[in-house]
Each structure stands twice: as C-alpha cells, then as structure tokens.
C-alpha cells in the first residue's frame with residue numbers, strides 16, 4: 001500500500017474483536033483471538049500507521065483476560081509500528097474489566113508510547129470517556145454502551161465529556177470521535193433495534209465543531225455515512241461479517257474479517273480503504289438467526 005501523504009494521520013480502524021477470556025468460540029464458530037491475529041498479520045505491511053483504533057465490542061465476555069489479549073496483541077502491533085492505540089467499549093464490553101486493563105481506553109499515545117493513568121475506582125454506571133492528542137488531532141472516545149442492553153445511547157455524562165473535550169484548547173488539525181454504535185441506519189431489523197437511539201444529540205455537539213471524522217463499529221460490516229456534515233465510517237468486524245442482503249428480519253453472518261485504513265489529512269479530507277483478510281477455507285456461515293429468534297434478541301437487547 002502507498003504511504004500516507006506527509007502530515008496525514010493514517011488510522012488502522014478495527015472493530016468488534018469479541019475476544020473471550022477462556023478461548024470460547026464466538027457464536028460457537030469463530031476463534032476470535034486467531035481472527036485478530038490473522039487481521040494484524042495481514043495489515044502488518046501497511047506503512048505509516050499513526051493510530052490503531054478498536055471501536056468497541058473489544059470483548060465478548062467482559063473478562064480482564066480478554067482485555068489483556070487485546071492489550072498484548074494490538075498494543076504490541078502498535079508499539080512496533082510506532083502508533084498510538086485507543087479503544088472504546090461497546091454493548092458486549094463490561095466497563096469494570098475494560099477499565100481494569102485499558103483504563104480510559106487511551107492505552108498508547110503518539111509514537112506508541114504508553115500513556116500514564118492514575119488507576120482509581122469508577123463505578124460501572126459511569127461511561128468510559130477519554131481523549132488524547134495524536135499528530136495534531138484530538139482523539140475523543142465516547143462510550144455509547146448502555147449497561148445490560150444491546151442498543152446504544154450517548155448519555156448526558158458522555159455528551160458533557162465530548163462537549164468539554166471539543167471546547168478545550170484548540171488543536172492543530174481538529175478532532176476524531178471514536179464510538180461503538182454508529183449514528184447511521186442499520187441494514188437488518190436486529191441491528192436497527194440495537195442502533196444508537198439519540199443521534200440527534202450527537203449531531204448537535206458535532207455541528208460547527210472541529211470534528212473531522214466519526215469512527216464506529218457494531219454493524220460487523222463496512223458502511224459510510226455522515227452526521228451534521230461529518231463523515232461517519234463503520235469498520236468491518238474482526239469476529240465476523242454481517243450478511244446485509246438477507247431477509248431484513250433475519251440475522252446471520254459469514255466467517256470473515258476486515259479492517260479499514262483511514263487517512264485523515266490536515267485539511268480534514270478523509271480517504272478510507274477497506275481491507276479484507278483472505279481465508280483459505282470456503283465461505284462459511286458464522287451463525288444464522290431466523291426471524292423469530294432475531295425478534296426475541298431485539299426485544300431483549302433493544303430499547304423498550
């Protein structure tokens with residue numbers, strides 16, 4: 001791949017790693033640690049990465065072991081490439097385990113240097129908020145998870161944090177927001193039930209701000225849109241790839257992994273290259289939920 005243009009921040013955008021602490025297979029089919037290793041190996045030759053992002057559903061079970069897996073694997077990739085490393089919780093994450101290992105999610109700073117954190121107890125009801133500066137860009141993480149639910153919401157606390165971050169000291173090239181539930185419509189009924197409930201509140205904060213880009217996940221499939229004129233990029237999943245052309249009321253996925261390589265220029269121009277990881281075996285279903293089962297999951301995990 002071509003190197004990034006001078007001054008451009010190149011982001012390796014991963015999402016939905018769904019790592020398990022005990023090595024259990026995700027949906028009974030996918031070894032997600034092996035899937036993460038395969039993605040990291042595949043993108044190893046990508047030059048000039050300055051920031052690695054994991055935009056939520058880092059863990060499937062919320063265990064500290066699963067967060068240690070991402071800390072070790074993604075952290076060592078980032079250190080080796082001289083890149084910062086930032087993660088944000090998604091609906092499958094548990095804030096206790098996340099904080100125990102990844103603190104506020106801003107694990108490595110510019111150049112891959114460890115960021116110092118004062119470890120203090122924060123109750124899991126408080127969203128995981130953080131910000132750091134990478135190559136003149138302010139990286140702000142917004143926790144859209146709702147404890148015990150599958151859908152997403154930007155809480156008042158998270159919105160306040162975002163607003164405060166964006167109105168802080170001006171930065172050279174603007175801000176990049178990282179969250180799990182993207183503010184875009186979803187291709188299946190189940191994902192639509194689990195979508196971000198209040199994109200308009202997020203739009204209000206983005207409008208007129210210095211935010212150049214929003215990075216999200218959750219859909220396990222690459223998509224792109226915009227909110228308040230700001231580009232929104234959704235990374236493909238590491239764990240599996242949603243079947244977006246099947247019946248709207250069913251939910252299924254293929255055993256497949258991908259990532260985005262996103263270049264953000266100093267003038268805010270954005271250029272994204274989706275990367276798929278080739279597999280040696282033929283295409284296999286990761287799982288399939290019939291309409292009744294998908295509706296049950298939507299009822300249990302969506303907003304009532």
Ligand SMILES: [Fe+2]
Nearest residue numbers: 016057218220
């Ligand atoms: Fe996920």
